[in-house]
Amino acid sequence: MSQEPDRLFSAALDQVPDFTFNEDVVRVFPDMIKRSVPGYPTIVENIGVLAAQFARPDTLLYDLGSSLGAVTQALRRHVRSDGCRVLAVDNSAAMVERCAEYLKAQDAMYQELLPVQVLEADITALELQPASVVAMNFTLQFIEPAVRLALLGKIRQALVPGGALILSEKLRFEDAGEHALLTDLHIAFKRANGYSELEIAQKRSAIENVMKPDSLEEHRTRLEAAGFSKVVPWFQCLNFASLIALP
Known part of the structure; x- marks a missing residue:
């Protein structure tokens, strides 16, 4: 399946619309995410490795905000617990359609993969079944801040003993100097991956109203308020982290 280069913001726009996960974004998403999120391939593959340590037999594994299913594919490659199945959920019809195509291609390449279902749904309204692993890979930051605690509380209630939530997010930083430094380094990362100053500026304008990052301290406090007993950062690259x- 062809993957187009991300040129969505390469031409000057009179008015930059808010970012949305539409067909245009889906078409270039693999290139966009790789060139925009430092450490992304490492995070995705190791979510599968981590999930294998927490997956319990006969339980669900959720990929909430699954986009094109990269995390779902990693879960299927690494988890071997008997009776597990993966539920990949996204609210973008275009993402869900393409995700299903990618997972079908994965079925053709690998043997004995976990069964998977792809569902178009709003994860804040989804009734969660007992699960041993819930992955949210750069998803919570697109959820309205007022409903984040309720969603995490629902996830906590769904997790069986010994399970885990794996949460990846872009971070903001309480210290202004630290925030400025890591923001500048992230911009340098995007420049090094071929984005122009115009593309960087227009993408930032498009996403600033729809993506609201939290600090690590805010994540920890909210997760504890949702009922989680321990929060462990396992990866950080610049201003992107996974817990x-x-x-």
């Missing part, structure tokens, strides 16, 4: 939250 393990244990029930």
